[in-house]
Amino acid sequence: MATNVSERIHTLQDILDALQEQASAATENPDFDPREDMGEALYLAGQLMAIAKASSTVGAMMADLWATNTGGGA
Secondary structure, three states, rough: OOHOOOHHHHHHHHHHHHHHHHHHHHHHHOOOOOOHHHHHHHHHHHHHHHHHHHHHHHHHHHHHHHHHHHOOOO
């Protein structure tokens, strides 16, 4: 089971890395002025909120897997 859990944790880490890349790409060089284009600013904020929520969920999944694998789970 440890190998399976380890593989899952690595896969989840890959997902977290991809989400971080998306967040960085979204904020790196926006092609709009957020002070002038509120619609684009709200869209970007929504993207970042979704990325943060997904990252939090994946992080919790990793913690649960780790706790289960190490006997720290409920």
